[in-house]
Amino acid sequence: MGAEVATANMTASQLYAALKRDLIDGRFAAGQKLAITALRQRYGVGLSPLREALNRLAAYGLLEQENQRGFRVPALKRAELDDIADLRRRLEGLALTQALQAGGDEWEAGLLAAFHRLKRADGTPGQLEHWEQMHLQFHRHLLEPCGSAWLLRFIEQLHDQFDRYRRMAPANDTIRERLNVQHGQLVELAMARDVPAARALLEEHIRLSHEVARGACQEDRTRVEERG
Amino acid sequence: MGAEVATANMTASQLYAALKRDLIDGRFAAGQKLAITALRQRYGVGLSPLREALNRLAAYGLLEQENQRGFRVPALKRAELDDIADLRRRLEGLALTQALQAGGDEWEAGLLAAFHRLKRADGTPGQLEHWEQMHLQFHRHLLEPCGSAWLLRFIEQLHDQFDRYRRMAPANDTIRERLNVQHGQLVELAMARDVPAARALLEEHIRLSHEVARGACQEDRTRVEERG
DNA sequence: CCATAGTAAAAAATCGATTTTTCATATCAT
DNA sequence: ATGATATGAAAAATCGATTTTTTACTATGG
Numbered sequence: 001m002g003a004e005v006a007t008a009n010m011t012a013s014q015l016y017a018a019l020k021r022d023l024i025d026g027r028f029a030a031g032q033k034l035a036i037t038a039l040r041q042r043y044g045v046g047l048s049p050l051r052e053a054l055n056r057l058a059a060y061g062l063l064e065q066e067n068q069r070g071f072r073v074p075a076l077k078r079a080e081l082d083d084i085a086d087l088r089r090r091l092e093g094l095a096l097t098q099a100l101q102a103g104g105d106e107w108e109a110g111l112l113a114a115f116h117r118l119k120r121a122d123g124t125p126g127q128l129e130h131w132e133q134m135h136l137q138f139h140r141h142l143l144e145p146c147g148s149a150w151l152l153r154f155i156e157q158l159h160d161q162f163d164r165y166r167r168m169a170p171a172n173d174t175i176r177e178r179l180n181v182q183h184g185q186l187v188e189l190a191m192a193r194d195v196p197a198a199r200a201l202l203e204e205h206i207r208l209s210h211e212v213a214r215g216a217c218q219e220d221r222t223r224v225e226e227r228g
Numbered sequence: 229m230g231a232e233v234a235t236a237n238m239t240a241s242q243l244y245a246a247l248k249r250d251l252i253d254g255r256f257a258a259g260q261k262l263a264i265t266a267l268r269q270r271y272g273v274g275l276s277p278l279r280e281a282l283n284r285l286a287a288y289g290l291l292e293q294e295n296q297r298g299f300r301v302p303a304l305k306r307a308e309l310d311d312i313a314d315l316r317r318r319l320e321g322l323a324l325t326q327a328l329q330a331g332g333d334e335w336e337a338g339l340l341a342a343f344h345r346l347k348r349a350d351g352t353p354g355q356l357e358h359w360e361q362m363h364l365q366f367h368r369h370l371l372e373p374c375g376s377a378w379l380l381r382f383i384e385q386l387h388d389q390f391d392r393y394r395r396m397a398p399a400n401d402t403i404r405e406r407l408n409v410q411h412g413q414l415v416e417l418a419m420a421r422d423v424p425a426a427r428a429l430l431e432e433h434i435r436l437s438h439e440v441a442r443g444a445c446q447e448d449r450t451r452v453e454e455r456g
Numbered sequence: 457c458c459a460t461a462g463t464a465a466a467a468a469a470t471c472g473a474t475t476t477t478t479c480a481t482a483t484c485a486t
Numbered sequence: 487a488t489g490a491t492a493t494g495a496a497a498a499a500t501c502g503a504t505t506t507t508t509t510a511c512t513a514t515g516g
Contacts, residue, residue: 020357036498046471048276051499055280059287059398061381067241068477070498083376094318148311150389152383159380208484240499274501279469296507298468391466 015045016053023062024160026168031075059123078217082164085210088158096202098146100195105143108191114138115187169215179208243273245280252388254396259303306445309393315439316386317431322372323429328423331373336419342366343415350408350438397443407436
């Protein structure tokens with residue numbers, strides 16, 4: 001497992017953020033049980049703040065809490081990924097429609113800026129984590145003005161779940177290039193306020209990401225290996 | 229505040245359930261800061277399990293966690309209720325469509341049973357909490373076979389949020405009677421697999437509940453008092 | 457008189473130790 | 487030999503005490 005033994009003290013929310021990042025990034029094996037004592041050392045924190053962070057993550061859906069048996073990283077299940085991707089498509093479709101109607105000039109400016117940062121971050125090796133950040137921020141900004149805080153909350157939650165699969169999946173440069181192109185097209189259609197086209201493209205974008213993310217599932221990997 | 233000082237020990241999940249129930253039931257004033265020491269006594273538990281439950285509830289959205297300033301009951305805001313109700317309508321609409329396509333014989337049987345229990349529970353004074361349970365179970369059962377665990381999860385979360393408003397609102401017997409009638413009509417349309425009609429009715433049902441729940445918001449109450 | 461810095465009280469967060477529960481291994485009876 | 491039960495080790499959950507942070511109050515200077 002990771003070698004990062006943080007000696008410096010962290011605040012509670014920093015601990016939560018670090019754990020969340022490591023979970024989405026797949027730094028703990030799916031299905032694995034978390035050893036609390038080991039985590040305590042890894043993050044250099046006491047028991048109480050650690051357990052509180054784990055409880056929050058369990059409520060968020062990034063951990064499973066078993067009766068008196070500690071915390072477990074959820075398994076990566078093909079059926080659940082399909083559910084997550086399907087719902088993402090529908091919810092982000094809703095949000096985009098509203099965002100295109102509500103977004104103002106300031107939003108357009110921010111969208112261009114976010115897209116620019118995303119493009120710059122792409123293709124730079126060793127900067128993967130930075131690209132992930134820019135990518136998340138781009139998609140977040142796109143839907144931001146939709147007007148529903150709860151819808152955005154659920155979309156974010158699904159996005160985090162989805163990323164757990166996507167980051168685990170083997171890279172696919174062909175699809176990745178297509179996805180990158182779509183980001184630019186999304187910006188154009190958003191600026192043009194072309195609701196049906198933008199929505200169709202966003203749904204296609206998620207479908208394509210879904211295709212990549214499937215590579216993270218046990219079932220699919222086995223199937224691929226059997227073929228090869 | 230409540231007089232219930234539980235002497236018997238509770239498990240962690242019982243404590244979570246009790247706190248959640250009390251929050252949805254409005255037993256803590258909206259906007260109020262929770263005094264941890266008082267809660268410790270009220271539920272008869274130690275600090276650690278209590279804080280863990282509060283953290284979970286904050287992640288769920290039934291509490292707000294401020295930096296190093298403890299936990300606060302979220303205020304009841306008109307705009308947020310509108311958001312919650314609007315999203316409920318859309319998400320439950322989606323789920324119902326799928327549920328009507330997927331639900332089998334066993335589901336139909338269960339739906340009739342749930343409706344029967346709901347009817348029996350109605351109008352019995354002093355059994356309000358029991359009616360609330362049956363009501364929740366009825367709506368849950370209606371959407372159950374929709375096939376998306378995440379959609380059901382979000383719907384449940386929104387339902388809990390919505391109920392915090394509805395239970396706080398003054399009773400309205402006229403509307404309540406109409407809502408009760410709609411439950412029966414929903415069962416009929418569901419059994420007939422009439423997707424468009426069932427969906428329209430469910431959305432109307434939520435719209436009507438929304439009207440009731442609005443009575444919980446400060447702004448609306450003031451407006452009513454000014455008129456009277 | 458108002459603003460600001462200092463101080464004491466209160467509350468929240470964290471820690472280390474203790475208790476309880478689970479898990480794995482070995483023993484015994486059938 | 488197999489299955490059930492007991493026992494010890496390990497892990498999780500809980501507790502009480504300590505430390506840190508916030509808040510309310512007071513005094514002091516402008």
